[in-house]
Amino acid sequence: MGNRSIFKLEELIRDDFEEYLGGIRDFSNCAACLDAYNPVCLQWSEELGTGFVSHIKLRDGLTLSIGSALFHEPVQIHFDSWHVPLTFSYGISGSVHYTIELENGAASHWCAEPGQSAVACFREFKGRVDYPANTLAKNLSIYVDPLLLHTLIDLKTENFPRSICDVASGSHAVEYQKNFATSPAMNMAIHQILNCPYQEPLQRLYLEGYTLVLLTHTLARLSPSGKTVQKTATVRPQDVERVKYARELIRNNLQNPPTLLELARTVGLHHSKLNAGFREMYGTTIFDYLRQTRLLMAKSLLDDGRMNVSEAAFAVGYASPSHFVKSFKNAYGTSPGAYLRTVSRKW
Incomplete structure (x- = not known):
């Protein structure tokens, strides 16, 4: 231990x-x-x-x-x-x-x-x-x-x-x-809950509303039309660690991530098997996982006040700040600039 x-x-x-x-x-x-x-x-x-x-x-x-x-x-x-x-x-x-x-x-x-x-x-x-x-x-x-x-x-x-x-x-x-x-919709609701702009007596009403929104999006993920339908396991036990290693490589190389073929070659799996195994284990594609991890890291950098919007974008691998702004707004329902102004008032 x-x-x-x-x-x-x-x-x-x-x-x-x-x-x-x-x-x-x-x-x-x-x-x-x-x-x-x-x-x-x-x-x-x-x-x-x-x-x-x-x-x-x-x-x-x-x-x-x-x-x-x-x-x-x-x-x-x-x-x-x-x-x-x-x-x-x-x-x-x-x-x-x-x-x-x-x-x-x-x-x-x-x-x-x-x-x-x-x-x-x-x-x-x-x-x-x-x-x-x-x-x-x-x-x-x-x-x-x-x-x-x-x-x-x-x-x-x-x-x-x-x-x-x-x-x-x-x-x-x-x-x-x-x-x-x-999902991105769930992320938006979580963001609203963690950044409630109200005090009591409106705070509880606001939190209940967005908590129910988060539950709604979560239940939608569990429905047959969502992306969490139970499937027969296809990842072999000996491949589980390879898929986990692929995820770690992505997390540790956000600025210059490997391509799917490079990732597959590094972990020792065929790219189609790696992609299928990744989706089965983590409920998302490798590309979506990279995008989501970049946005979460950028949001954390903005939370800490260590960087401005452009610096956070480049730090997590976005070559274009405008692309970062669009992706951030799609994920959290607000622009990174507006989000930074909100969290800066809490410092």
Whole structure:
């Protein structure tokens, strides 16, 4: 395990949140532990680094959670006896690995990183979360009472995965998880949530509106007409690491990325097999992954105030600032200049 620090979740949260933690272990108790108007913010222990997890109850059965962590060393956090029937999760920055251990002994994995999303529903589970060192990890989650979802939308098996329909109908015997790439429309909604321009009493109304928009775009991705239809696995076990290596090469060479043929030759796969495997594992094409990763990195540079729009564009590999402006606006619904002015007011 090396220098990795291992903790139970309760050891990392200040004592005054112990009662709150007891409440959110069972989603059905959220109404009791989340005040109708005041968000609950959990602070990570200062000995490990900085960060928080903020929970905002938008209405009965609908909770928005935003987390941020920057630890001095790798941290592994264990938790047990959690029950959250329906969770929608979105990676924003960093790379956080979740391992879920189910009642039947099976394990489920998800890596929360930029451009990756997941939906899951488990009856009872325990597991662990692995955080890297010196890397800002941000994520956004939506916790939904299945019965609320059932009242918001008419879920039919011909339009959505059967497991989602069964959970929304009140079944407690369903366990489901699906990982997929975050779409541009989902990115726009996430951007609006993270950059809410209002304070209370309008803040909650604004956040609820865009949270429902994000749920809508996510459910659209899960429908048969979307891009997350279940398919028979085609990536051979021995090729999984090659596809992962291809993704790392893209992430590490944004300014001068390899062509598809160069990438395939480097990882030792035929280009068509690499492209198909990449789409199966990450829910998007290699080209779209490159574009999305560039935009996420540029957005992070603007967030930190380290660069202006042109500098951020060149830093992530855009030769044309005008092309960058167009791509950024398509992804986030606002120009990079307008976005930079918005975040600069927060510095």
